[in-house]
Amino acid sequence: MTDARRSNLPPLSLHVPEPRFRPGDEVDFGDIAVPPAGAARRPDTADPASSFHELAYSLVRVLDDEGRAVGPWDPRLSPDTLRAMLRDMALTRAFDERMFRAQRQGKTSFYMKSTGEEAVAVAAAHALASDDMCFPSYRQQGILIARGHPLAGLMNQIYSNKGDTLKGRQLPIMYSARDYGFFSISGNLTTQYPQAVGWAMASAAKGDSRIAATWCGEGSTAEGDFHSALTFATVYRAPVIFNVVNNQWAISSFSGFAGAEATTFAARAIGYGIAGLRVDGNDPLAVHAATQWAAERARTNQGPTLIEHFTYRAEGHSTSDDPSAYRSAQEYSHWPLGDPVVRLKQHLIAIGEWDAERHAAMDLECAERVKAAQKEAEKNGILGHGMHQPFETMFEGVFEEMPWHLKEQCQQMIDERKAAGI
Amino acid sequence: MTDARRSNLPPLSLHVPEPRFRPGDEVDFGDIAVPPAGAARRPDTADPASSFHELAYSLVRVLDDEGRAVGPWDPRLSPDTLRAMLRDMALTRAFDERMFRAQRQGKTSFYMKSTGEEAVAVAAAHALASDDMCFPSYRQQGILIARGHPLAGLMNQIYSNKGDTLKGRQLPIMYSARDYGFFSISGNLTTQYPQAVGWAMASAAKGDSRIAATWCGEGSTAEGDFHSALTFATVYRAPVIFNVVNNQWAISSFSGFAGAEATTFAARAIGYGIAGLRVDGNDPLAVHAATQWAAERARTNQGPTLIEHFTYRAEGHSTSDDPSAYRSAQEYSHWPLGDPVVRLKQHLIAIGEWDAERHAAMDLECAERVKAAQKEAEKNGILGHGMHQPFETMFEGVFEEMPWHLKEQCQQMIDERKAAGI
Amino acid sequence: MAHMNMIQAINSAMDVMMARDPDVIVMGEDVGYFGGVFRATAGLQAKYGKTRVFDTPITECGIIGVAVGMGAYGLRPVPEIQFADYIYPALDQLVSEAARLRYRSNADFIAPITVRSPFGGGIFGGQTHSQSPEGIFTHVSGLKTVIPSTPYDAKGLLIAAIEDNDPVIFFEPKRIYNGPFHGHYDRPARTWADHPGAEVPEGYYKVPLGKAAVVRPGEAVTILCYGTMVHVVATTIEELGVDAEIIDLRTLVPLDIEAIEESVRKTGRCMIVHEATRTGGFGAELSALVTERCFYHLEAPVERVTGFDTPYPHSLEWAYFPGPVRIGEALKKILKD
Amino acid sequence: MAHMNMIQAINSAMDVMMARDPDVIVMGEDVGYFGGVFRATAGLQAKYGKTRVFDTPITECGIIGVAVGMGAYGLRPVPEIQFADYIYPALDQLVSEAARLRYRSNADFIAPITVRSPFGGGIFGGQTHSQSPEGIFTHVSGLKTVIPSTPYDAKGLLIAAIEDNDPVIFFEPKRIYNGPFHGHYDRPARTWADHPGAEVPEGYYKVPLGKAAVVRPGEAVTILCYGTMVHVVATTIEELGVDAEIIDLRTLVPLDIEAIEESVRKTGRCMIVHEATRTGGFGAELSALVTERCFYHLEAPVERVTGFDTPYPHSLEWAYFPGPVRIGEALKKILKD
Ligand SMILES: Cc1ncc(C[n+]2csc(CCOP(=O)(O)OP(=O)(O)O)c2C)c(N)n1
Ligand SMILES: Cc1ncc(C[n+]2csc(CCOP(=O)(O)OP(=O)(O)O)c2C)c(N)n1
Numbered sequence A, B: 001m002t003d004a005r006r007s008n009l010p011p012l013s014l015h016v017p018e019p020r021f022r023p024g025d026e027v028d029f030g031d032i033a034v035p036p037a038g039a040a041r042r043p044d045t046a047d048p049a050s051s052f053h054e055l056a057y058s059l060v061r062v063l064d065d066e067g068r069a070v071g072p073w074d075p076r077l078s079p080d081t082l083r084a085m086l087r088d089m090a091l092t093r094a095f096d097e098r099m100f101r102a103q104r105q106g107k108t109s110f111y112m113k114s115t116g117e118e119a120v121a122v123a124a125a126h127a128l129a130s131d132d133m134c135f136p137s138y139r140q141q142g143i144l145i146a147r148g149h150p151l152a153g154l155m156n157q158i159y160s161n162k163g164d165t166l167k168g169r170q171l172p173i174m175y176s177a178r179d180y181g182f183f184s185i186s187g188n189l190t191t192q193y194p195q196a197v198g199w200a201m202a203s204a205a206k207g208d209s210r211i212a213a214t215w216c217g218e219g220s221t222a223e224g225d226f227h228s229a230l231t232f233a234t235v236y237r238a239p240v241i242f243n244v245v246n247n248q249w250a251i252s253s254f255s256g257f258a259g260a261e262a263t264t265f266a267a268r269a270i271g272y273g274i275a276g277l278r279v280d281g282n283d284p285l286a287v288h289a290a291t292q293w294a295a296e297r298a299r300t301n302q303g304p305t306l307i308e309h310f311t312y313r314a315e316g317h318s319t320s321d322d323p324s325a326y327r328s329a330q331e332y333s334h335w336p337l338g339d340p341v342v343r344l345k346q347h348l349i350a351i352g353e354w355d356a357e358r359h360a361a362m363d364l365e366c367a368e369r370v371k372a373a374q375k376e377a378e379k380n381g382i383l384g385h386g387m388h389q390p391f392e393t394m395f396e397g398v399f400e401e402m403p404w405h406l407k408e409q410c411q412q413m414i415d416e417r418k419a420a421g422i
Numbered sequence C, D: 001m002a003h004m005n006m007i008q009a010i011n012s013a014m015d016v017m018m019a020r021d022p023d024v025i026v027m028g029e030d031v032g033y034f035g036g037v038f039r040a041t042a043g044l045q046a047k048y049g050k051t052r053v054f055d056t057p058i059t060e061c062g063i064i065g066v067a068v069g070m071g072a073y074g075l076r077p078v079p080e081i082q083f084a085d086y087i088y089p090a091l092d093q094l095v096s097e098a099a100r101l102r103y104r105s106n107a108d109f110i111a112p113i114t115v116r117s118p119f120g121g122g123i124f125g126g127q128t129h130s131q132s133p134e135g136i137f138t139h140v141s142g143l144k145t146v147i148p149s150t151p152y153d154a155k156g157l158l159i160a161a162i163e164d165n166d167p168v169i170f171f172e173p174k175r176i177y178n179g180p181f182h183g184h185y186d187r188p189a190r191t192w193a194d195h196p197g198a199e200v201p202e203g204y205y206k207v208p209l210g211k212a213a214v215v216r217p218g219e220a221v222t223i224l225c226y227g228t229m230v231h232v233v234a235t236t237i238e239e240l241g242v243d244a245e246i247i248d249l250r251t252l253v254p255l256d257i258e259a260i261e262e263s264v265r266k267t268g269r270c271m272i273v274h275e276a277t278r279t280g281g282f283g284a285e286l287s288a289l290v291t292e293r294c295f296y297h298l299e300a301p302v303e304r305v306t307g308f309d310t311p312y313p314h315s316l317e318w319a320y321f322p323g324p325v326r327i328g329e330a331l332k333k334i335l336k337d
């Protein structure tokens, strides 16, 4: 204590965040501020980002508790579009259920569900143009489903079977689907963020009209790539939409370890002078509206928008995870923003465009479609049961042309298999 | 153009920032908003960061155009302290002048001046406790000078001579001075930012009372380390002060390439829920006051503060740089915030504690001290003239103990020198 | 003596060191309340508190940068990188900072940090949960690289690493966390139950850094290996009845060159086995060293058995993995004449 | 034919490619208006406009990440990393993304980017403006690594790299930007004035990737080298009167193994020279390959002449640098018997 400047002060202490509930705890989410639907204003898409900072701290919501669409953010979608969104979300959920079970049955090594977060992917996909480019994380399978990717194709990838267009090279769910405007998913978090910016900058440089959109989890915002991406985007006013899926959890660590105790994730945008919105991620209409708004900004050279989707990860992080070890089992049932599928269903019923029977029939149809797709996919094999890609494919695609050392190694592998009598 | 969503829109275009003035241009800085001194409010150090966002967009200024100290941020320093700050700034400038010349005379390989930015380092050093830990970039030599580091010692490092305590291992000006609370400078930008946070977290974890402060240039804020540091700092409320020295230029690229067109650098703080201040970096009293305020927040467990110091890099980036190739030579003379040495001198004169003669005498004394130190340092040699550290030192300090392979390589080097007859 | 698997031994090393030295702290993604995705830090937060064992934001750059700063303060951080495949964002902080700090500051500041990270494949982890990047770190002056192959070594080496005043990259072969892998993916997995290397003292002990272990003495050929491959090699030579001398390097930098030279001089043949991709892997360095230092004792060229120069493919991982067949073929070749 | 130094040749390569292909864009710190701290991109912004040649924020991670995204769109970015010492923050984007994209997406997306970066020492740049990190990249499957030694090669190789559909790390030996360094720091520097490798066509031509050049045929020993060291080696053997065959690798991955084998089989001796630190450097891979493939032709152990396993020290850089004395000593040794 060599300096008078602090001689009277108590010692410092380190603050380490702690989530409010742990296994066994009673959950009370009363402290989560849920503004009424329709309350947030909708600025003109040409307004400067600095004129609506408050939107980074509130919550854009369209669907109220009675299932009505209210306020300036109501995207006024046709019933057909609403039903299509509902079906895509339901289908995503059915797909997740089935593939989760397939993993449990030993048919593959790994799976990740998006349960509870379907709106974030599906409603965004409906708001974007079909050839806008998506740079997703691993939890936006809803985009592929909304864009009509064949389910069996996704399953082939999950099974790493001989129908897998990625030749069994990638972990399950690490899809790549250029034809569906869906960038190759990386195992390394947030690397897609600057890539999306680069794609968007290229589109702008070429005088194209397509924009890019990217997604990451709230935990992943801590990576340096996030910052690089937002910096590039603000400097060059790149036509890109940054989605932060704040589902409260990053494996076992809660959003406080990414900075949620001090401010919102949407507020990150303000730091860069970028447009920022905080959206009820379980409200498909709000997600759609926010995406559409951000897309319009991007398309008119107003630059990037960051959207925080406030939602909840209903299931484990992946099939390797057991969330009951670190969070209260009550959390999801107490989640104040409900279930996106239920909320859209309610809305459609409220406006007289849907009913319980049609919903049940749709659920059944989704289950059947998934089942049929699974049957089709399993004809190509499941993981570890021999029906994989030819062994030589392992050496292809490292480079455009195979150099001598890979040719030699390929031959070595073939010789090995001969030696082993297989 | 496959989607109706954008069929009527003009093509995208890429925005590439461009500084307002290039070589030969007439400079007019009229668009830089310079609020009157004393205008910014000074919140209580216990106020939440969210309650003073506007301070990230204004400019904390204490010294007005007549050299008076005005407003709530006036740190009310004693004339002795003011004179000490003035002398440390003048000494820093004299040191820079001389070492720049030494490099031009071929006495060393490299030098970097801090001309025009002396307040950022010197006033901060005066506001911190002497054993608070500094994690500087390469342009805060003023800290060492303010903390009384022997000048000849710094010069020994610059000359990589046999008096160099860093054994000639580091590029000139990449000082390390533990005894002066000055962390080893890295050639790699912004790596010191998370290190400062780690040091501050350690201090807090240990119930210590020392805090950390770190500096980087506005250009360097783009590195991922910056983001990692701010994220860690907000999560654990680390007792750390982040200084962003916005001197308008990063080598040849202007601050627009770090995001300055869209918002301020102080606004980055808002994105993390961190306290943010934007300060007239050429106003030593403002820098002192802001640092003191941030230090008090840190010492009372209120967590980190980010201070943007709005200043101007008066000289080239380094001795390797010629700024006349990319910016108007008029810029510095037109800089609206003046020269920090001149401004403090004016203030001291205005309050009757200084005069032109004493200033001239001080300048002379500084020049003499630097000259004397140089003479002393050059007794230990200059770069490339043989008076370096023993060759074996090259192999020491890679590890705490030298492993066999370095011993062998050291022997090889000795044998080589023998073989070469040297 | 207790019986521990490798996870338990690693956990015990941290437990012992945290109890002995209040400056040891543990940090990383999911290492706090949850105890790590592989459970290596289970129980430590409950025992030592949140200021000494805590979760971090997901930024490997930040984790290492913060650890370097803590080390400069005087702590002895033990950061975890969840998978070695995710260590790259931290590379600048490791290479330019941790590895260089002592040298560039002439020991004004040091970085006594131990970076734990599970590495290696064979768990159907795909391209990004299977990599063996040790060859990147062994090239960096100022870093030590340690890789254990048994619970006993894991604990003793980890304690030595934590006490070491230099930055240590401590790669944990995740394939053998629960048992010594024999290399046959299609046979039932082994546990550590009957392995002598799973007898682990409860308390403090060290296995010194820089010392290899002769796992099995032999005359026909020297096999240099580390981590998972020690067990795969041992099973293979047993199955083939080859009288190989197996050297478990344990520390890659600094290397136990004496043990290597002595063995190769004796056997006249040297084979190197690692799981990492071949080109520029640590095997290249070993091969170069052996040739440089034992050339006139060599009766056959040094042979490398490695993973292939491809990413680690998900479904074909067993074709990638340098298993018994690849090792056997190489043995045939090196013992030929 | 024009006469160009290496900077001019590199500049010309970008100029030619930007004129031919509107998808080629140049980006990096200070590369725009100013034309790069080494002036390699001088004039390009004025000629091709700001949307094709621009400064970037100072984030190497971002530069490469953005380049990968641009490549996925269909552009052909040529990012500059100002010094190779500053490439580490980009390592994850290079290793996990650029290098893996084609493979993991089965060519759905590719990363046809060419990362230019000045590397190597001998300019009193200290620890962080002198490094030779090529050994990190040659270990990464999916990356090509190219290092020119003359203006002619620099232009031809850079054009080939830009046209290549795989990511290429293009390291430029900054010590020879202005002249072929003879290795004697205490003698007057040479310029490219009288060097045949400085005769460079103005227009388009390629030097193919993956092909080495025999710089000087010889019988006594094969010397494998690249970049600056090609010239240091050439001067040294001339001064010593050694009839060495000098092979300039030019591309490290994929390597021209045929040229190497042919030469070593002929000379029976092989020496490798690089400036990078020794342990785990690319020389280790070369040594291992030569031993594996030419063992029975070798009359002496393969010899490595390298930088030492220390950071590049500022004042003692000429003691670090593998100059004529170190090369000469190694030659004595390898030619001994
Ligand atoms: C660079 C990197 N570091 C760590 C991991 C391991 N990891 C995978 S997912 C995950 C949590 C991510 O959480 P969040 O971003 O919130 O996404 P969510 O899973 O909630 O959708 C972690 C730490 C990784 N894949 N990549
Ligand atoms: C990681 C890294 N990238 C690039 C550089 C090269 N470099 C050195 S200083 C500099 C400009 C920094 O500008 P700024 O942060 O504004 O600081 P200033 O020089 O203005 O004080 C650059 C690009 C570096 N040293 N480290």
Ligand SMILES: [Mg+2]
Pocket: A217, A218, A219, A245, A246, A247, A248, A249, A250, A251, A313
């Ligand atoms: Mg999450």
Ligand SMILES: [Mg+2]
Pocket: B217, B218, B219, B245, B246, B247, B248, B249, B250, B251, B313
């Ligand atoms: Mg600057």
